[in-house]
Amino acid sequence: MKNIELKEINHYGKEQVLHDVNISIKEGEFFTLLGPSGCGKTTILRIIGGFIKPLSGSIYVGDKDITNLEPEYRNMGTVFQNYALFPNMTVEENVAYGLKIKKLPKKVIAEKSDKYLELSGMKDYRKKRIDELSGGQQQRVAIARALAIEPTMLLLDEPMSNLDVALRVKMREEIREIQQKIGITTLFITHDQQEALAISDKIAVMDKGRVLQIGTPMEVYKNPVNDFVANFVGTSNCIEKEEYTNFGIEKEEKPYIYKRPEEMVLLQNTNESGFIKVKIENKKVGLLDRVLNSVERVGNKLPDPVTIFFILCGVIFVLSAIISSQDVSAIHPSTGEKIIAINLLTKEQLKIFLGSIVSNFQSFAPLGLVLVTMIGAGIAEKTGLMEVLMKQSINKVPKKLVTGTIIFVGIVANAAADAGFIVLPPLAALVFIGIGRHPLIGMFVGYAGVAAGFSANIIVSMIDVLLAGFTGQSAQMVDPNYVVNPAMNMYFLAVSAVVL
DSSP states (O other): OOOOOEEEEEEEESEEEEEEEEEEEEETOEEEEEEEEEEEHHHHHHHHHHHSSSSSEEETTTTEOOOTTOOGTTEEEEEEETOOOTSBBBHHHHHHHHHHTTTTTTTHHHHHHHHHHHHHTTGTTTTTTTGSSSSHHHHHHHHHHHHHHHHHHEEEEETTTTHHHHHHHHHHHHHHHHHHHHTEEEEEEOOOOHHHHOOOOOOOOEEETTTEEEEEHHHHSSOOOHHHHHHHSSOOOEOOOOGGGGGGGHHHOOSEEEGGGEEEEEEEEEOTSSEEEEEEOOOOOOOOHHHHHHHHHHHHHOHHHHHHHHHHHHHHHHHHHHHHHTTEEEEEETTTTEEOOOOTSSSSHHHHHHHHHHHHHHHHHHHHHHHHHHHHHHHHHHHHHHHHHHHHHHHOOOOHHHHHHHHHHHHGGGGGGHHEEEEHHHHHHHHHHHTTTHHHHHHHHHHHHHHHHHHOOOOOHHHHHHHHHHHHHHHHHHHHHOOOOHHHHHHHHHHHHHHH
8 A cells, every 4th residue: 555654754944844743644545734824734745745855754655765756756746725727728738737748648648638627527618728717617627637647646735725615615525526536645735624624534733843633533623632732623621630520520530631612511500609500411422323433434435336336247247157157047937938047257248248238228118218317307406406495395494303304305306306316315414413413314314205205106207107117118028018007106106105
């Protein structure tokens, strides 16, 4: 693995800027340096990129010492605070610049430029000049240019500092999404605590050239090591050991602890001395929450759906080879013909498989409706119609009715086909976070509601006709002359919604 290691890094400007900095960044990790202006964050980034050399210490990529390598030999992609784009070049020319410097073939340059323009959402702007773009679009171009050289590490030096608040939130989500898609090791520099907590795998909190604490966002927030970390990353109360009993704290040997405001419970407005009386609420993480947290961590590491699809295709091919070797067979329900399992990994079967992809696709009975449904779902999602309707339905609901309301909205969302699956589960997760419940439960509830709508619904939708296509093909395996009326599915679902 190509982990990035900084060992005993010291650096001087007019005064000592960095003091014995030790940092380890795992391959594929989104690592954030968080701290106030002038704490040494950008200096570390510049040292990793090779733009300046440390006074002492070493930098390793895997087992390779790169401390004395020039920037062009380190294979680092950098996005600067001001983006550093070439105003006299088009978007496409900016992205291709680093590839041309490497003297790659024109075909390779074109392919890589297309790939990363597509990834950054800037393919349609490829012929535009930089001065014709918004700040957010310029940032996307800068990221695409940095990624086009396919670097070992992506260095982001406060890339969102010039954007307004709303755009900052949108762009940080896009940056994290791109990073997860390609799995690139990323160093992110920011002084914004919210940004760091929202998108990081690990955070290193810095002050005055020193790394004070390294940990996950939750570790840094929940267990700050000192006053600076506690108050820089949110708001915290420092409680000394002599005061533990006054706050209901037991079995704690530390000389002081830090507690967030949300952990404090009001017991009485004032006591005889005129002070507010509070205690510490020690929330224990239950078994269910621990299981859900584990599921969430595993889920975040899963590849995207397209990759999963191809993985499953590979699994099916391998299973076909195994099953065929065991002489597994089945009887066709209509003809009584014996069907033998076939090894799809043979040369002949691969030729048949690849040669029949188009015809199999075209012969799929509900193809037309599937395409129309997908277009409709895409429009509903893109315009924000479904999202607005769902938010308006849920946001003002009393806390006790949230679960039932989400299920109901999910059932009704069947009318918009797959848009319900796209919009409702993440929205339900956010709602559950807002009411203090685990977001995965919200996702499960939202998904269950939409799935229930697909299974039984009194509202007629395109799905009814789609299901008729599947039912028709299944029935014709037994009786080739059998015709399924879409109304059969409509009646069945309507009755199921009432009876079940």
